Amino acid sequence: MTHVLTVFIDGLKFESLKYMPFLNSFSQKRKIWTDLGYSVACHASMYSGVRPNKHLSWFIWKYSPDTSPFKWINKLKIDRLPHNAYSKYICYRISSLLAREEVTAFTGIPFLWNMPLKDWHYFDLAEKRYWTDPRYMENYPTIFDILTKNSIEYDLVGMPVDTRLSPRDIRNQNRALREHNPREIRPWTYLFIGYIDLMSHFYGQDSNEVQALLKEIDKIVEQKYRFFEEQAKDFVFFLFSDHGHIKINQELDLYSLFKSSGKQLEDYIFFIDANYVRFWFKNEREEKEIHQVISKLDGKGFILTSDLLRKYNVDMPDNRYGDLIFYLDAPYIFGRGEIVVMGKRRNPVIVSMHGYRPDFPCYDGVIVSNKPLLDEPYVKLVDIMPSILSSLDIPIPKHAEGKVIWK
Ligand SMILES: [Zn+2]
Missing domain, CATH: 3.40.720.10 (Alkaline Phosphatase, subunit A)
Structure with missing residues (x-):
């Protein structure tokens, strides 16, 4: 044999x-x-x-409010209170404990520290096992x-x-x-x-x-x-x-990009992965506004149109991964800010990335x-x-x- x-x-x-x-x-x-x-x-x-x-496994997180491990945070209206890194971490730990039987995935449930707590309940893991x-x-x-x-x-x-x-x-x-x-x-x-x-x-x-x-x-x-x-x-x-x-040499800050256009990123349903930002529109006005702001990143990346989604074999049967997905090309990534706990930065600095287009x-x-x-x-x-x-x-x-x- x-x-x-x-x-x-x-x-x-x-x-x-x-x-x-x-x-x-x-x-x-x-x-x-x-x-x-x-x-x-x-x-x-x-x-x-x-x-x-x-196989439909594209990103760690997909839009799925009905199955989100953070559903309870929204139901109890905890996400309407002011939050800091500590309270977010407590919410995260409780959610992880509640879902521990169900989730055996390689990534576990990652801590969404750079995402507003009020939006956590929209998202669930695409891959649980x-x-x-x-x-x-x-x-x-x-x-x-x-x-x-x-x-x-x-x-x-x-x-x-x-x-x-x-x-x-x-x-x-x-x-x-x-x-x-x-x-x-x-x-x-x-x-x-x-x-x-x-x-x-x-x-x-x-x-x-x-x-x-x-x-x-x-x-x-x-x-x-x-x-x-x-x-x-x-x-x-x-x-x-x-x-x-690929070595990265510049972080782009989406929050300031939206601010410079007179908008607030937090007003939209969005998810930032290292070199992607994904949006789900609540209405046509939002769709227009997001397109307008995101077009300022032209030359640094591009919107994944349906042709491109098909070209890269990532065309999905529904909008679980976003109504609009913007891809940021190397050598850029989106900045995620810092987690500072007791005066010390807790998230390591990233100097090299992947997730870029195969070509x-x-x-x-x-x-x-x-x-x-x-x-x-x-x-x-x-x-x-x-x-x-x-x-x-x-x-x-x-x-x-x-x-x-x-x-
Ligand atoms: Zn990696």
Whole structure:
């Protein structure tokens, strides 16, 4: 039986292979064409083999007042009281506790500290379950569901990953990978390395800090690869990432943009993601006003028109992700302000971002394999699931939109 060893490194740029001598020594490497969006969209595509307009996981938050974990705050009219960082945090903690049974997602329930409390109750998580949970996706089975159904065993190493890792915790992450030396190799082994994305946000992927981590990971992957060479006669190996990383050099302040036009951003229903702002209109007047203000950002980004939504496979069946979605291009992000508690800034400064359009220059992920890859410049995220299934001799479901990456 063929064994499959896959390694995932969140946010590894194609260009960063130069810091990883072992991985760079493979002749078979390609760029990964990412999805428009963040990890929520990328992981759903990787594990389901269908694009965002089918699996419908695009952003962490969607408009859904009826199911929002913050519904109670509005019902009790708590959101009409004046609030500060402390009272917001208390509301957030209570909501998290109330929803703890229901939410097992990788991101958990993020703290919406930069959003007005009065608007929290409009929003719910688009994805409530963890990737490996059988209820992760409503419409499509994931690679994990399909393997379980086919009674194929797999080993997940390094999952789940705590997204609040501090640089100090990183050593323990590597330990989990190093200490994985099973007596018997399962058909599929999946090593998950989540912290390169996080560290790249804080330091930039070309920083000395991240370069050192990449060198360390390269050594660990080499050890795992050699272990597989000894243990398994024939095995398929590939390492992949979901997107690149881009240094940002300017934060734009939407609040002042609206103010300079004589409007208040807080008067509208909106959601700011790092480089997107999404609006839901209460009436035509609002629609007009928002268009007028947002058009001042022309040249720094653009409104995702229905043509663009289709082009990037993120056209949705309803307005859950916004009536108007403005995309901000690199090297910009929207400023989120600071959380200052007891005189200390609590949110780290971000120097590098992702979530940009897949056709932005030098923003590709990477894939490296020990088998000859198709002669095409890109591998897509939806190709990951069919490729693993085919290596394990499991039929690829008809609905899969990706293809096997090897010749
Ligand atoms: Zn990230």
